[in-house]
Amino acid sequence: MPEADLFARRHTAAHVVAQAVTELFPGAKLGIGPPIDDGFYYDFDLPRPLSEGDLDQIERRAKEILREDLPLEKREVTLEEARSLFADQPYKLELIDDLVRAAEERREPLALSTYRQDGFEDLCRGPHVPSTGLIEPGALKLTSVAGAYWRGDSERPMLQRVYGTLWETVAELEDYLQRLEESRQRDHRTIGRSGDFFSISPDVGPGLVLWHPKGAMVRYLAERFSQEAHLLNDYEWVVSPHIGKSTLWETSGHLDFFADAMFPPLTVDEDKYYLKPMSCPFHIEIFKSRPRSYRELPNRFAEFATVYRFELSGVLHGLTRVRGFTQDDAHTFCTDEQAFDEVVHALRFSLYILRTFGLEDIRAYVATRPEGKAAGTEEDWEYATSVLRRAVESEGVPFEIDEGGGAFYGPKIDLKVSDVLGREWQLSTVQFDFNLPARFELTYTGSDGEEHRPQMIHRALFGSAERFMGLLLEHYAGAFPTWLAPTQVALVPISNDQIDYARDVAQQLGSAGYRVTGTDPGERMQNRIRRAEEERVPYILVMGRREVEAGTVSVRARSEGDLGPMTLAELRQRLDDEMTIAVPRRVVDESAVPN
Numbered sequence: 314m315p316e317a318d319l320f321a322r323r324h325t326a327a328h329v330v331a332q333a334v335t336e337l338f339p340g341a342k343l344g345i346g347p348p349i350d351d352g353f354y355y356d357f358d359l360p361r362p363l364s365e366g367d368l369d370q371i372e373r374r375a376k377e378i379l380r381e382d383l384p385l386e387k388r389e390v391t392l393e394e395a396r397s398l399f400a401d402q403p404y405k406l407e408l409i410d411d412l413v414r415a416a417e418e419r420r421e422p423l424a425l426s427t428y429r430q431d432g433f434e435d436l437c438r439g440p441h442v443p444s445t446g447l448i449e450p451g452a453l454k455l456t457s458v459a460g461a462y463w464r465g466d467s468e469r470p471m472l473q474r475v476y477g478t479l480w481e482t483v484a485e486l487e488d489y490l491q492r493l494e495e496s497r498q499r500d501h502r503t504i505g506r507s508g509d510f511f512s513i514s515p516d517v518g519p520g521l522v523l524w525h526p527k528g529a530m531v532r533y534l535a536e537r538f539s540q541e542a543h544l545l546n547d548y549e550w551v552v553s554p555h556i557g558k559s560t561l562w563e564t565s566g567h568l569d570f571f572a573d574a575m576f577p578p579l580t581v582d583e584d585k586y587y588l589k590p591m592s593c594p595f596h597i598e599i600f601k602s603r604p605r606s607y608r609e610l611p612n613r614f615a616e617f618a619t620v621y622r623f624e625l626s627g628v629l630h631g632l633t634r635v636r637g638f639t640q641d642d643a644h645t646f647c648t649d650e651q652a653f654d655e656v657v658h659a660l661r662f663s664l665y666i667l668r669t670f671g672l673e674d675i676r677a678y679v680a681t682r683p684e685g686k687a688a689g690t691e692e693d694w695e696y697a698t699s700v701l702r703r704a705v706e707s708e709g710v711p712f713e714i715d716e717g718g719g720a721f722y723g724p725k726i727d728l729k730v731s732d733v734l735g736r737e738w739q740l741s742t743v744q745f746d747f748n749l750p751a752r753f754e755l756t757y758t759g760s761d762g763e764e765h766r767p768q769m770i771h772r773a774l775f776g777s778a779e780r781f782m783g784l785l786l787e788h789y790a791g792a793f794p795t796w797l798a799p800t801q802v803a804l805v806p807i808s809n810d811q812i813d814y815a816r817d818v819a820q821q822l823g824s825a826g827y828r829v830t831g832t833d834p835g836e837r838m839q840n841r842i843r844r845a846e847e848e849r850v851p852y853i854l855v856m857g858r859r860e861v862e863a864g865t866v867s868v869r870a871r872s873e874g875d876l877g878p879m880t881l882a883e884l885r886q887r888l889d890d891e892m893t894i895a896v897p898r899r900v901v902d903e904s905a906v907p908n
């Protein structure tokens with residue numbers, strides 16, 4: 314089914330649910346009710362909190378309305394009509410006032426419309442399906458209710474947000490619910506807590522993540538691999554501060570177009586300093602710190618930079634929406650002629666890193682010039698967009714064109730990966746920038762002895778280390794591949810008689826760089842095994858009298874089960890094989906770049 318059609322059905326379902334709620338709760342005050350990814354929601358101000366039983370009742374009534382096959386009628390209304398129609402709906406009146414203001418600002422005539430079915434009329438632009446009968450009642454389900462501040466503002470009333478999901482067929486709904494259940498079990502917040510990977514403390518502040526030893530170990534391994542791979546692939550490492558003066562953010566334009574996402578400034582000696590929301594201006598200052606010649610380009614500066622962005626507390630979510638996060642950020646400064654090779658370089662490197670983490674299902678989206686104001690000339694956009702497009706083609710990545718989806722300062726490639734449950738995560742971005750080189754007046758001396766403006770390409774790979782960790786926790790459900798597992802080998806001596814032998818094994822594996830636990834005496838064998846299984850440790854080595862005498866260990870692999878007795882040398886061979894993936898490789902000149 315075309316996306317737009319499903320969108321109209323979901324939007325219609327939101328109206329139908331609102332009708333059901335107003336019938337069951339006369340006097341209900343209505344907020345907004347848009348369609349979203351898997352369905353829709355609607356916000357209500359009600360005299361009491363909704364229970365599970367209420368949701369069932371609302372859903373039953375909504376399905377009846379669908380079966381009644383009621384037409385949806387659109388009506389243009391004047392401002393006066395709208396105000397009297399929604400006289401007892403304060404939130405709708407506020408929306409009407411906003412529409413009036415927006416129309417005035419844009420110097421456009423005010424266009425107000427409503428949609429009506431069965432006497433229920435809602436302020437709405439549409440689109441909707443022509444009749445409720447076009448929606449399969451069995452494909453609708455109300456999933457949950459949650460508190461939501463009106464307009465996301467914690468100073469405004471807390472409304473009740475009813476979430477629903479709607480599909481074309483009953484089978485699609487069932488499929489969705491099954492995926493939902495699986496993703497609930499894999500929720501990184503649940504695994505993060507039960508596995509002792511990370512926490513968020515109200516005393517530290519919302520959206521600020523504390524990494525516990527196990528989570529920090531996975532993150533360290535991921536970052537160490539990535540950093541070494543960067544250096545092997547011709548990036549230069551740089552480090553920049555967490556704060557920068559207001560003049561920097563004025564020049565960069567962040568205080569104009571990004572101010573809402575920045576924390577309020579700190580004032581030091583009359584100067585204002587801002588926590589950095591991005592690292593680009595710092596890398597630009599490194600480029601600018603001395604004259605540059607065409608001979609030394611491209612410059613590729615990379616950093617793991619912790620940045621801070623203000624997000625409303627209502628939208629914060631585990632590791633995926635946070636207020637402080639670490640970007641694996643890189644900026645390339647190059648000549649026009651180098652731009653294509655540089656995009657291929659960034660793309661090929663990103664694909665290599667993502668695939669190493671077991672993310673194979675990757676799609677690219679090439680975002681082109683947006684409507685309205687944009688930095689750079691028409692030719693800049695055409696050239697850069699064709700460079701991006703040729704680069705994804707040459708790397709053989711399936712891609713789509715996101716028409717008009719670029720930022721005002723340049724076109725970009727977004728890489729999205731699908732996890733084991735088929736959910737798409739936006740990770741890497743390769744972005745042209747026609748804005749900052751001009752704002753900072755960047756130049757290099759060309760072979761003609763003249764000053765030229767360099768091309769600037771932003772590249773984020775994990776995007777955010779926090780979100781990437783959230784993705785890995787859910788993708789692997791805590792069962793990390795051997796190279797990323799916080800504990801790789803758990804030792805299980807059957808009794809205290811084998812503790813010395815276990816310590817010897819631990820010493821040998823440990824000195825080879827493996828992460829081993831289980832040499833404390835006194836714990837019962839069954840407890841050791843259970844804990845190692847709960848922690849999804851890749852290898853469990855059981856050792857009793859027989860193993861000590863034979864100089865072996867009995868190996869249980871997480872993925873393959875019981876492997877029987879092995880010598881330590883045999884086990885080492887197996888582990889070493891699994892670790893080869895974690896040895897960074899040079900990939901940027903693996904194959905010739907077709908032009």
Ligand SMILES: [Zn+2]
Binds near residue numbers: 435437438439
């Ligand atoms: Zn509507």
Ligand SMILES: [Zn+2]
Binds near residue numbers: 592
């Ligand atoms: Zn940047």
